[in-house]
Amino acid sequence: MAAMTSLREPYDDVVDGNVLPKIIELGPTLYGMAFQLMKLLPARFILRRALERGELEPGVTVAETTSGTFGLGLAIECRLRGHPLILVGDPAIDGPLRRRMEALGARVSIVSASALRGRDVQRARLERLAYFQSRLPRYFTPCQYDNLDNPASYGVVAELLLETLGQVDALVCPVGSGGSSSGMGSFLRAVLPELRLIGVDTPGSVLFAAPAGPRLLRGLGNGLLPQALDHRLFDEVHWIAAPDAFAATRAMHADQCLFMGPTSGAAYHVAAWYAWTHPGERVVATFPDEGHRYAGTVYNDAWLRRHSLLREPARAPRTVDHPAEVAGPWTRFAWNRRSREQVLRLRGGAA
Amino acid sequence: MIFANLTADVNQKADASLAPDPAQPVGGVAPVALTGTGTAPSHHGELLQGVFEEGGRLHRGLLTLPCSVFGSRAEIRLRQDEPELTVSPGWKTKALAAAHAMLARVGLPGLGGRLTLHSTIQVGRGLGSSTSDVIATFFAVLDAARMRLSAEQLARIAVEVEIASDPLMFDRMLLFGQREGRVIEDLRRPMIPVEVLGFPFADEELDTLAFAPARYTVWEIECFRAMRGLLRRAVVYNDLVSLGRIATASAQINQRFHRVPHFSRLLEIVGESSALGIQVAHTGTIAGLLFDPADPELDRRLAAAARGLGALGITETWHYTARSDGHGRYDIAS
Numbered sequence: 001m002a003a004m005t006s007l008r009e010p011y012d013d014v015v016d017g018n019v020l021p022k023i024i025e026l027g028p029t030l031y032g033m034a035f036q037l038m039k040l041l042p043a044r045f046i047l048r049r050a051l052e053r054g055e056l057e058p059g060v061t062v063a064e065t066t067s068g069t070f071g072l073g074l075a076i077e078c079r080l081r082g083h084p085l086i087l088v089g090d091p092a093i094d095g096p097l098r099r100r101m102e103a104l105g106a107r108v109s110i111v112s113a114s115a116l117r118g119r120d121v122q123r124a125r126l127e128r129l130a131y132f133q134s135r136l137p138r139y140f141t142p143c144q145y146d147n148l149d150n151p152a153s154y155g156v157v158a159e160l161l162l163e164t165l166g167q168v169d170a171l172v173c174p175v176g177s178g179g180s181s182s183g184m185g186s187f188l189r190a191v192l193p194e195l196r197l198i199g200v201d202t203p204g205s206v207l208f209a210a211p212a213g214p215r216l217l218r219g220l221g222n223g224l225l226p227q228a229l230d231h232r233l234f235d236e237v238h239w240i241a242a243p244d245a246f247a248a249t250r251a252m253h254a255d256q257c258l259f260m261g262p263t264s265g266a267a268y269h270v271a272a273w274y275a276w277t278h279p280g281e282r283v284v285a286t287f288p289d290e291g292h293r294y295a296g297t298v299y300n301d302a303w304l305r306r307h308s309l310l311r312e313p314a315r316a317p318r319t320v321d322h323p324a325e326v327a328g329p330w331t332r333f334a335w336n337r338r339s340r341e342q343v344l345r346l347r348g349g350a351a
Numbered sequence: 352m353i354f355a356n357l358t359a360d361v362n363q364k365a366d367a368s369l370a371p372d373p374a375q376p377v378g379g380v381a382p383v384a385l386t387g388t389g390t391a392p393s394h395h396g397e398l399l400q401g402v403f404e405e406g407g408r409l410h411r412g413l414l415t416l417p418c419s420v421f422g423s424r425a426e427i428r429l430r431q432d433e434p435e436l437t438v439s440p441g442w443k444t445k446a447l448a449a450a451h452a453m454l455a456r457v458g459l460p461g462l463g464g465r466l467t468l469h470s471t472i473q474v475g476r477g478l479g480s481s482t483s484d485v486i487a488t489f490f491a492v493l494d495a496a497r498m499r500l501s502a503e504q505l506a507r508i509a510v511e512v513e514i515a516s517d518p519l520m521f522d523r524m525l526l527f528g529q530r531e532g533r534v535i536e537d538l539r540r541p542m543i544p545v546e547v548l549g550f551p552f553a554d555e556e557l558d559t560l561a562f563a564p565a566r567y568t569v570w571e572i573e574c575f576r577a578m579r580g581l582l583r584r585a586v587v588y589n590d591l592v593s594l595g596r597i598a599t600a601s602a603q604i605n606q607r608f609h610r611v612p613h614f615s616r617l618l619e620i621v622g623e624s625s626a627l628g629i630q631v632a633h634t635g636t637i638a639g640l641l642f643d644p645a646d647p648e649l650d651r652r653l654a655a656a657a658r659g660l661g662a663l664g665i666t667e668t669w670h671y672t673a674r675s676d677g678h679g680r681y682d683i684a685s
Contacts, residue, residue: 159580
C-alpha cells in the first residue's frame with residue numbers, strides 16, 4: 001500500500017538521519033542548504049552502488065585518499081556497515097578530524113612531509129594508496145574525484161530542493177570534487193533549463209583553468225582535475241581567497257546564526273552578492289559542513305590575526321576576461337557553460 | 352471530438368443497475384441471465400515514466416496523462432446454460448481473459464455468454480486501448496454481478512491479465528507501478544486541467560508490451576527523484592509550468608529508449624508557441640504539446656504549434672483538455 005499520510009518514523013541510522021540538508025530562508029530571495037556533513041551522501045551512495053554491482057562485498061576493506069570530510073563520511077558509513085577503512089591523508093589533515101576518524105575505526109595513514117619533497121600532495125597520496133592496495137587481497141576504492149556515483153548521489157537533494165522551493169534561478173556551490181555542484185546542477189537543470197549554476201573556487205586551484213598555486217582554504221578547489229566535475233554545467237565561476245572566505249563565514253554566523261565551515265562562508269558570500277545584484281531571482285547556496293571543526297581557526301580571532309587572515313571580506317568581485325587573471329580576494333569569470341578546454345583555448349593555453 | 356460522452360460515470364451506471372431486473376428473476380425456474388456494461392477512457396501517454404523508490408526498493412512507474420476523448424465500452428451477457436464465453440471482436444483476447452479473471456474474482460467462474468467491446472481507441476499508438484478494454488470489461492462483469500471493487504483491487508487483477516497496465520481505473524494523479532499494479536505514490540489530487548495538442552510521431556503500429564523495459568543509468572534513476580520532488584509541489588500548487596517541465600524531462604530521457612524524430616525541433620516549437628512542454632507516449636507513437644487551458648492566447652498558441660508541426664510534415668493533430676472526469680472512485684477528502 002502506498003503511503004497515504006507522511007507519518008514520521010525513526011531514522012534507520014545516523015547517516016539516514018543526517019544525510020539531507022535543511023533548507024533555510026536567509027533573505028527575501030536567498031536560501032541556504034545547510035548540511036551537517038554533506039559527504040555522508042556520496043559516501044553512502046558510492047558504497048551502496050558498489051555493493052549492488054558486486055564491486056564491494058560485505059567485510060571488504062575500503063581504501064581511499066582524502067584529508068577532508070569525505071574521509072569522515074566514509075568512516076561513519078564503513079563503521080555502520082562493518083567495512084575496515086584505510087584513509088591516506090597528508091600532514092595538513094587537522095587533528096580533531098583525524099582523531100574522530102580513528103575513533104570510528106579508520107586507519108589513517110599520513111604521507112610525511114619528507115615523502116612529499118615538493119611533489120603534488122594528491123599525487124603522493126595516490127602513490128601511498130597504491131601501496132596499500134597492493135598489499136590487500138581485496139579492497140574497494142571509492143575514488144570520489146572520478147566516480148560518477150559521486151555526482152549521482154545528489155539526486156535526493158535535488159528532490160528535496162524542488163519539492164521545497166519548486167523554482168530555483170541560481171544555485172551557488174563550493175567546488176572541490178565537483179560532485180555536489182555537477183550532481184545537483186545536472187538534476188536541477190533537467191527540469192529547470194534556465195537554472196544558473198555558479199561555482200565557487202579558490203585561487204591556486206586548477207579546477208577552472210586558473211593558475212596553480214598553494215591553497216590555504218581546504219575543501220575548496222583542487223590540485224587535480226576530477227572526472228566528477230562537468231565544467232559545461234557552469235554559468236559563472238568565482239574565486240574567493242581564504243581570508244575573505246573566513247570573514248564571510250564569520251559574517252554568516254553573526255548575521256544568520258548559521259554556524260558553518262569556511263567553504264559555506266565562501267558560497268554564502270557569492271550567493272548574497274548574486275542575490276543583491278539579481279533582484280527577483282531565487283538563489284540557493286550550498287553549505288557543506290558545520291563550523292565545529294573550525295572553532296580553533298576560522299572562529300578564533302587570535303588564530304586569524306596570527307596568520308594575518310583577519311580582514312573585512314571584499315564587497316564585490318573583480319570580473320576578468322580569462323581565468324589566467326585570477327588573483328586577489330575575489331575574482332569572477334563568466335564561464336558560460338563551456339568545457340575547460342574551450343576556456344583554455346581562449347588564451348591559446350594547452351588543455 | 353467524437354467520443355466526448357463515452358465515459359459517463361461508471362459508478363452511476365453501476366448504481367442504476369443495482370435495482371433488480373424484473374425480466375431476469377434470480378434463482379427462478381428460468382436459467383440465470385446476467386448482463387452488465389462498463390466503460391473506461393483512453394489515455395494520452397504519460398507525463399512521467401521511470402523508476403521510483405518506495406519502501407526501500409525501486410519500482411517502474413508512471414504518471415498517466417488522462418484522455419477521455421476516446422474510450423472502450425464493454426457489454427457482457429452471461430447465462431448459466433452457456434458452455435463458453437466468447438468475445439467480439441474475436442481478437443480481443445485480453446478483454447476475454449479479463450472477463451474470466453473477474454468472473455473468478457467475483458465467484459462466478461464457468462459462466463458462459465458473450466462479451467462485446469466497442470472501442471474508439473486506435474490500437475498500437477500507446478493510448479491504452481488494451482487496458483481500456485480490460486477495465487471496461489471489469490466494470491461490465493462487476494455490473495453484471497452487482498458488485499464493486501476498489502480501484503486498487505482492479506489494478507492488481509489488471510496486471511495479472513496483461514503484464515503491464517495503465518491506471519485507468521483511477522481518476523486522480525498518482526505514480527502507478529504499471530508492472531506491479533500498485534500505487535507507488537498517491538498524489539491525492541484530481542488531474543490539473545491541461546490543454547493537449549496531440550499528434551502522431553510515427554506511422555507504424557507498436558505492441559506496447561513488446562517493449563523491453565528501459566534500462567536506466569544511475570544518473571537517470573536519480574534524476575527521476577528530482578522530477579518526483581517537483582511533481583509533488585506542482586500538484587499541490589496546480590503548477591502547470593512545472594508539470595510541463597517534468598513532461599519534457601521525461602520525454603528527453605525516453606529518447607534513449609524510444610526515439611521521437613525531430614525531438615530538438617519539437618523542443619523549439621514548444622518555445623516558439625509558448626507551450627508548457629512536450630509529453631510522449633513512452634511506449635507508443637503519439638505525443639502532445641501541453642498548454643494552459645486558461646491562457647487567453649490559447650487558440651493563437653495552438654495554431655502556431657500546429658503550423659510548426661505541419662512544417663515537420665505532421666498534419667494530423669487533435670486537441671482536448673486533459674482532466675479528471677469523474678469516472679473513477681474519487682474518494683479523497685479535500
